[in-house]
Amino acid sequence: MTTRTVRLGPLSVKMYCAIGMIAVSWAQLEDMVSLCMSRLLGTDHTEFLPIASNMQVKARFDALKSIAGLRLPADEAKALIARCDEALELGRERNKILHGSWIQGETDDVAIRLNYRAHGRISADAPVISAREIAEISDRITMLTEAFAQALQRLGLLDPKNPMRSPVRPPEKTAGA
Template sequence: MKMYCAIGMIAVSWAQLEDMVSLCISRLLGADHTEFLPIASNMQVKARFDALKAIAGLRLPADEAKALVSRCDEALELGRERNKILHGSWIQGETDDVAIRLNYRAHGRISADAPVISAREIAEISDRITMLTEGFAQTLQRLGLFDPRNPMRNPARGSATEAAKPPEAAD
């Protein structure tokens, strides 16, 4: 049972991360988030991260853009772990907080490697995903583009995206 809960934590934390990335994109574009959601929902996850990295480079000061790109890259790495966990084939281990993941690939190739992982290890990955989500939210909040009490409301529609743009080079 503990394993199922830990695997579920991964699913929930990743969904929240995907939502936050979409929110970051819409806010940095100055778009209404509810109007942007149909677009985001049709984008693969990697495409969302790539889009966020591109728009960060255009709209944010260099240090903020660099931090956001780094956070995106870390999330993509964690995405690989997430995929192994959510799409793996699990066999119960010796106790209810340990399981064995059978590694196999498309076309019937099965590896002899069957790693044992604990619910705690999976929960730690979920915590890392949650921390990334919070980091994205904090970036938006610093830019005046996120109100944690009402996340769907854009606290500075229009003007904040202008304020988030990097200063133009002097002529």
């Protein structure tokens, strides 16, 4: 059995920063998913926020997958659905990181996450995780957010200079016109 040394007290600034990166990048992803839903529905984003903010994260991704299937060409819908599935997988990692119980490791750039479950049986482990590994997960989340934004841009539904501005849509044709 290998002996590990932990330091009592708070985590290092490096570890706090890495964990914080996950929180910030995930919040940006959630906002982008809400923006995707509002734009694909043709709704003003600020008017849609009261709905999105009251939806659980999984429900947002499930809703976006459904909307994409209804509103997008098959290839765009397939790509957006794949991004949603990838985000849900990353969400599991995010939850472990943000909701984990942490102990500082031997050096400033590693910590030990205490994992325990008591659903039917008790299990526990304590993996060592580096700030770099956490930052890499944050980078993957950020890349997904960018991929959603790029999809909206391709569809003409996002102005990167003013992302909150609703895109100008051509007037709909009326009967007899």
